[in-house]
Amino acid sequence: MQLLILGGSGRTGKLIVEDAIAKGHSVVALVRSPSSLAARPGLTTVQGTPLKREDIAKAFGALPTRPDAVLVALSLKRVSDSPFAAVSPDAPDRIMEDSVANAISVMNDFGTKRIVIMSQWGAGDSWNSMSFLFRAIFKHTNMKYGLAAHNALDKETRRSDVEFVLARACVLAEGDAAPIRLYPDDGAAIGLLPKITRASVAKFMVEACEKDDFVGKSPVISN
Secondary structure, three states, rough: OOOEEEOOOOOOHHHHHHHHHHHOOOOEEOOHHHHHHOOOEEEEEOOOOOOOOOHHHHHOOOOOOOOOOOOOOOOOOOOOOOOOOOOOOOOOHHHHHHHHHHHHHHHHOOOOOOOEEEEEEEOOHHHHHHOOHHHHHHOOHHHHHHHHHHHHHHHHHHHOOEEEEEEEEEEEOOOOOOEEEEOOOOOOOOOOOOOHHOOOHHHHHHHHHHOOOOOOOOOHHHH
């Protein structure tokens, strides 16, 4: 498959690139700095930002044929890697929502149907599956800004006519890919302290491009 990745230089994005190439897919990554990804067979880097529609169109044209799917691993820019850190003062507004809107617009031009987006547990109707403690954290700490962005992105993506998959990842952890537990869109019966490794999220997202099991769905995923 031909895959376009937005956010490929991030911690999860790099793992998506690695997993996709290991499976024999051809990957193009749109990144601000091409040096942020090590050169390797199967990877093409295009310099630019998903906030510019013309940059996404340029990335679409960097593969021999149009991408079969777009994978999105974008997040809010923070002042540190801590999930509780404040949003960086120079972070673009609506980076996730506008980037995906641009991607869907270009997808329609090229005839690409599938988009797989890294979302988060708590977004949309999975909110009620969180414990009181988690809901309090997402209401009263800086994590509320990321959740608000994912909620807006969730709603806007559903209004499009693309084949979307919103992977609602639980608390992210480091480590190798592990067996993935799948829960319905509302996260029912997920438990109190679910976690998932970034490598597992990457694996799930690439697999969501390869098969049709999750089209139009927002499964909550954990290990």
